[in-house]
Amino acid sequence: MFLIRILFLSLLLVFPVLAQDAPAAGGGSSATSAPNSAAVDDLIRILEDDTSRAALIEQLRQAAPESAAEAPTVQDLSIARQLAEYTRSVAQGASASVRSVGQALGNLQQLFSGSMNADSEALRAFAINIGMLILALFGGFFLLRIAANAIGRGIARGAAGRGPIRRLAGLVVLLLVDAGSIILAWGIGYGLALNFGTTPSGEMGINQSLLLNAFLLVELSKLAVRAVLVPRFPALRLVPVTDGNAAYWSFWLARIISLLGYTFLFVAPMLNGMVSRSAGSAVQVLAMATAVTIGIIVVLQNKDDVRGWLQGISERREHDSLGRILNAIGSQWHVLVIAYLLALLVVWFANPDTALPFMIGATVQSVFAVVIGSLVIGFITRFVTAGLSLPDDVRKRLPLLEGRLKSFVPGVMNVVRWVVIAAVIVAIGQAWALFDFAGWIGSDEGLAVAGSIISAALIILAAIVLHVVVASWVEYRLNTTIGKVPTAREKTLLNLFKNAFTIALVVFGLMLALAQIGVNIAPLLAGAGVVGLAIGFGAQKLVQDIITGIFIQFENIMNEGDVVEAAGRSGVVERLTIRSVTIRDMTGTVHLIPFSSVDQVSNMMRGFSFYVSEVEIAYDSDIEGAKQAMRDAFAIVMENDDYKNVILDDLDLQGLIAITPQSVSLRSRIKTLAGKQWGAGRYYSEVLMRLFAERGIDTPTQKVRYVSSRDSGQSDPDLPLPGPAPA
Incomplete structure (x- = not known):
């Protein structure tokens, strides 16, 4: 920000120097400004007559090509010719600046030589008057500054440890006190100049007015620096700057502002009037060279600090694209700034009347664009970092919306960030006249291109918003905690609709966006048809998948x-x-x-379900007892609260369904809600097996009877064996 103020001040300082020649250029014009009344009457008479007017127009048309051919324009010159013309003007300007220094020294010698003894009394009076004015002006301002600093210490003590609003209010009061001291000292100086510094004719001298105006502008500019850095009262400082840095930058900025301000606003105009324009130019050259030298020294002193600051920002951004740019700038920023300062000095030497104001204006505009872009990018970064939080009721209704927005918003903000960077680059190029973007955007072609890009961006943004809306609506319909519980059919169809809608939205949105930027989408549509046909022939399985x-x-x-x-x-x-x-x-x-x-x-889950239980019992088991056990097991299941609500009907006991030499099979069915048959069936089987064991109903297990060789009439109990009988 301090560079903005210095460059803006430098731009202001150039204007008074340019204005010194205005009175001379306007002098003596009254004698030749009156028009010739006879010529005017003749011209009116010619224009009123149709024949004479047509003849005059024809003569002008015939003379136009000849006059245009006599003087070649800049456009007719080649690039080499233009470069040669520019380098010649730079060399001539630099040579004139060097010669002005020698002429100034000669004029100063003549000023104090014997040839100017006749004006020695006037010179002595001027020195006394200007010396008294300087003493009164700066002495009074020094005393007023002491009083203002005392008031500022009281304001700082009152605002210490308070909130930002209180500190801002204290800073505003301090600035008003400082501004009051500057204006009061300026008023005292004007009063003294009007009463004691007048010329023999009773008028205030122009040099006194130059000094007073220079004092006002310089001190107000220094006040603007103090308003930002506040070096004397850290309790009122709003920007995150250390006390050492605040004092350092305030010191050097105040010196540079004073050097350039008083030189360009007072010393150089005074020498232009009293000695010669060469003397004023020499002082300006010396001041500019000194200011540039100070600037280079300050840059070299802060080379490592700025590099570390930029690298820290890059690390906090985890070395993203913008962070890498800042890191690259930090490694070579001092070279760029020193080259700029030297170029500024050379340009000023070459052509201080036109090139320097243009360069300073372009610099101010560039810095302003960078600052505004940095603020916007910082806001976007802070917004993305802080995250997006929805109200609790919205989060309850749409639990996935916040995550969806957090996935979309950073991408959109990243695009906006790059748009801002592009706008800053365009503004810098416009400021330095690298291209006329403002003129191009105002033309028919520029308006058409801008309209197409904006339309395409709006289509894409609308597609994103529509996708979020539809996805949120589907999510709301599938939310089981809000409203009606969706059926399985609704879940399937809504998910299919969301997927199909997303694909269609991407295709149509992309096509419309391409059409807006001038891309002919007819070949794309035809190509899509051909590709679809090729897929139909070459990917028959895919087509079969989709059709099925x-x-x-x-x-x-x-x-x-x-x-x-x-x-x-x-x-x-x-x-x-x-x-x-x-x-x-x-x-x-x-x-x-x-x-x-x-x-x-x-x-297995449509309408209702059956649990089918088929059990095998031994051939000699009591079938009626087994069937009664199945009824009793079902009754026990119906007493269980977890299963009685899912069973829709009584036990469907189908009875004997198969007879084998080893076993018989019995079947029963339990009718339940769809998908609930497995839990009730497992419990039923568990209870049935327990009842079979309690009532002695055996399952068909292969058995073998062992007979002893010593006593064939006695045998061991029946022994169940898992395999066939041994030989």
Whole structure:
């Protein structure tokens, strides 16, 4: 920021020097400014007559090409010719500046030589008057500054340890006190000059006015520096600057402002009037060279500090793209600044009237653009870093919306960040006249390009917003804690709709955006048709997947959460797309099955379910007793609160269903809600096995009877064996 103020002050300082020649250029114009009335009358008469006016226009048209050919314009010159003209002007300007120094020394010698003895009395009077004014002006200002500093210490003590509002209020009061001391000292100086520093004719001298105006502008500029750094009162400082840095920069900035301000606003104009313009130019050259030298010394002293500061910013940004740029600038910033200062000095030597104001103005605009861009980028970075937090009620209704926004917003903000960087680069190029962006954007072509880019950006932004809205609506409909609980069919169709809508939105949004920026999308559409046809021939399995998936969805044979069997795999449907189904089996293994591999689907969760229990008992067991045990087991299951609400009907006891030489089979069924048969069935089987054991109903287990060789009439008890009888 201090560079902005210095460059802005330098721009202001050039104008008074340029203004010194204005009176001379305007003098003597009254004698030749009156128009010739006879010529005017003749011109009016010619313009009123159609024939004479047409003849005059024809003569002007014939004379125009000849006059244009006589003087070649800059556009007619080659690049080498233009470069030669510019280097010649630079050399001539530098030579004139060097000659002005020698002429100034000669004029100063003449000023104090015997040839100017006639004006020695006037010179002595001027020295006395200006000396008294300087003494009164700066002496009074010194005393007023002592009083202002005393008041400032009291204000700083009152604001110490307070909040930023109190410190800001204290700083404003301090600045008002300082500004009051400057204006009061300036008023005292004007009063003294009006009463004691007048010329023999009774008027205040122009040099006194130059000094007073220079004092006012310089001290107010130094006050602006103190307002930012506040070197004497750290309690009122708002910017994060250490006391040492605040004192350091205040000291050097005040010296440079005083050097350039008093030189360009007072000393040089005074010498221009009293001695010669060469003397004023010599003083200006000396002041500019001194200021540039001071600037180079300050840059070299702070080379490492600025490099470390920029590298710290890059590390905090984790060396992203902008961080790498800052790191590269930090390694060579001092070289760039020193080269700029030397170029500023050379340009000023060459052409102080036009080149220097342009360079200073371009610098001020560039720094201003960089500062504004840095503030905007800093705000965007802080916004992204702070994150996005939604209200609790919105988070409850849309639990995934915050995460979705956190995934989209950083990307959008990153695009905005690069747009700001591009705008800063364009502003810098416009300031240095590298290209006329303002003129181009105001033309028909520029307006068309800008309109196309903005339209494409709005289409993309609208597509993003529409995607977030639709995804949030689907999420709201699938939220089981809010409103009506969605069915399995709704879950499947809503997820399919979200996926299809996202794909369609991306395709159409991209096509519309390309159409807005001038891309002919007709070949793209034709190419998409050709590609689709090629896919249809070359990827028949993919087409079969999609067609089968569409019919499966139309027939509503399975939905997410159903337990199905497809392509030899059974399990829970976790995900269902238009091309495939994802099934997780009993072991937790996930199977992705394309629909082209599915020839049939078995859904175990439609409407209601049956748990089918088939038990085998020994051939000689009591069948009626076994059937009664099955009824009793079902009654025990119905007494359990966890299962009685899922069972829809009484036990369907089908009885004997098979007879073998070793066993008989009995079957029963339990009707339950869809998908609830397994829990109730497991409990039923457990109870039934316990009742069979209690009532002596045996299962068909292969047995062998062992007969002793010593006593064939006695034998051991029956021994169950797992395998066949031994030989």
